[in-house]
Amino acid sequence: xxxxxxxxxxxxxxxxxxxxxxxxxxxxxxxxxxxxxxxxxxxxxxxxxxxxxxxxxxxxxxxxxxxxxxxxxxxxxxxxxxxxxxxxxxxxxxxxxxxxxxxxxxxxxxxxxxxxxxxxxxxxxxxxxxxxxxxxxxxxxxxxxxxxxxxxxxxxxxxxxxxxxxxxxx
Ligand code: FES
Numbered sequence: 001x002x003x004x005x006x007x008x009x010x011x012x013x014x015x016x017x018x019x020x021x022x023x024x025x026x027x028x029x030x031x032x033x034x035x036x037x038x039x040x041x042x043x044x045x046x047x048x049x050x051x052x053x054x055x056x057x058x059x060x061x062x063x064x065x066x067x068x069x070x071x072x073x074x075x076x077x078x079x080x081x082x083x084x085x086x087x088x089x090x091x092x093x094x095x096x097x098x099x100x101x102x103x104x105x106x107x108x109x110x111x112x113x114x115x116x117x118x119x120x121x122x123x124x125x126x127x128x129x130x131x132x133x134x135x136x137x138x139x140x141x142x143x144x145x146x147x148x149x150x151x152x153x154x155x156x157x158x159x160x161x162x163x164x165x166x167x168x169x170x
Contacts, residue, residue, distance in 0.1 A: 143155050145163065
């Protein structure tokens, strides 16, 4: 006669709760015991999800014994964190002095017009987000634009169209 299989619920629950699932739980588990864990956790979540969802704010606050307001305050303070889902490609157009002096306003206008987006907006297909940035460290080649991790210098209206076409084809 076959021996009945017994399922030990206590052990099962232990396995589930000890194994972080999802990017937020994984980020918390990876950094919770560090000194100053909040920023590394937020960076991991931002990198994994492209934004910091409100659910994540609560989960992180609870894990670090902080209030939601404290975590939300950090998310909104730092430019590198966003509460909204961003596009697959982040287009950052430099609005600082050197780029402005070298025709940056025309480049801003060209990106806005050709993408149909204003600052901080994301296309409906979630492909592109348009963001202002204040100096990319590429002033000698103003006006400058960063798309993802790549910086482009001496951008003109024709180059804007090429860059947008590259994004659409990617
Ligand atoms: S001012 Fe635009 S790169 Fe420095």
